[in-house]
Amino acid sequence: MVKIFLDFEMNPVSGKYPEVRKICKNEIIQIGAVKLDETNEEIDSFSLYVFPQYAPDISKKIQRLTGISYDQVRESSPVETAIKVFADWCGSDYEIYAWSDNDLRQLSKELAAKKIPITSDLDYMMSHWKDYQQEFGSMFPFENLFSLINAVNITGIDFKGRAHNGLDDARNTANIYRMTQDPVRFENFRRQVLSLVKPSRAFTLGDMFDFSSIAVS
Numbered sequence: 603m604v605k606i607f608l609d610f611e612m613n614p615v616s617g618k619y620p621e622v623r624k625i626c627k628n629e630i631i632q633i634g635a636v637k638l639d640e641t642n643e644e645i646d647s648f649s650l651y652v653f654p655q656y657a658p659d660i661s662k663k664i665q666r667l668t669g670i671s672y673d674q675v676r677e678s679s680p681v682e683t684a685i686k687v688f689a690d691w692c693g694s695d696y697e698i699y700a701w702s703d704n705d706l707r708q709l710s711k712e713l714a715a716k717k718i719p720i721t722s723d724l725d726y727m728m729s730h731w732k733d734y735q736q737e738f739g740s741m742f743p744f745e746n747l748f749s750l751i752n753a754v755n756i757t758g759i760d761f762k763g764r765a766h767n768g769l770d771d772a773r774n775t776a777n778i779y780r781m782t783q784d785p786v787r788f789e790n791f792r793r794q795v796l797s798l799v800k801p802s803r804a805f806t807l808g809d810m811f812d813f814s815s816i817a818v819s
Contacts (some may be wrong), residue, residue, distance in 0.1 A: 604645070604696045605638040607734075607779065609771035610705045611668045615656040615715075622656050626715035628708060629654040630681050631670055633688050634768025637696075642780045648691050649769040651678040655716065670768045682718045685709070689723040698727060699734040701750045701775050706731050733774060738782065742794060750774060757781050757791065 612628035616672075636807070637646040646742060649672050649737045659671045678684070692698075700706065706728065713720060720728070739747045754761045759777050763770030782788045 603640070604693065605642070605776075605779070606635050606692055606696050606698045606754060607638070607772045607776040608633070608635045608698050608700045608705060609768045609775070610634075610708055611659050611664075611768045613654050613664045613670075616652075619656045622715050624722060626711035628695060628712075629656060630684070630708065630712060631664075631675050632768040633684060634772045635691075635771070636769070636773050636776050637692075638776055638780075641722060642783055644725075644773070644776065646691075646774070648688065650684055650687060651675045652684040652783065653678040653680050655680055681712055683714065684726065685718075686721075689721075689727055692727065694726075695791070696730065698731045699775065699779065700731065701753075701771065702735040702747070703815050704734045706733075706734060730796070734779065737788060738778065742795065753778055756795065778795070 605649065610630045611632035611634070613631045614628055615623050615626060617623070629788040631654055632652060633648065635766055636644050638813075639645045650672070651673055658660055660675065665671055667671045679687070697733075709728065712718075713724070735747050735753075738753055742748075748756065751761065751765060754774055754777075759774075759781060761774055762777070763773065781791075
């Protein structure tokens with residue numbers, strides 16, 4: 603079974619569509635993913651822009667955050683077509699890992715808002731979906747869940763590419779996963795992190811400090 607690390611980038615639904623916004627406040631504008639084999643090596647990548655049906659433009663905030671402009675998505679396929687292309691790329695035997703459950707909730711809401719039927723391929727995809735943010739957070743005694751950037755920092759991995767680019771975020775999530783799957787390497791790092799915090803109470807991310815002195819070898 604292959605592992606697919608996924609990230610959606612999204613843009614707000616225009617206020618001109620209040621009935622749609624009652625169901626779904628955002629639309630997917632980019633699907634980014636990488637595929638790992640059984641040895642956790644990257645064997646393929648996927649990046650596809652998606653046309654936002656209920657937005658006359660990409661909001662300035664989202665443009666600054668993602669670098670995605672309306673010119674990049676205006677000729678793209680709608681989400682119904684894009685998600686089918688993505689499902690075909692995924693194959694037939696896989697698990698999806700996403701950073702938090704936001705992407706799965708977004709997909710569910712957008713399918714409902716746009717009255718897109720859930721095919722057998724989509725049903726398989728949505729039932730083989732893991733919240734890797736939650737899994738990673740359970741490894742440390744902090745109250746708050748880690749953002750992707752914080753998780754990259756705490757593991758000592760260099761962030762590759764641009765934050766809030768679907769493909770780059772997916773690849774960095776996969777890099778964190780690979781690091782945690784090396785038992786000796788990760789457990790040594792985890793012990794060093796835990797030696798720096800007091801076990802008597804749960805820590806928030808506000809308690810975090812510079813972990814750069816911890817070497818990940």
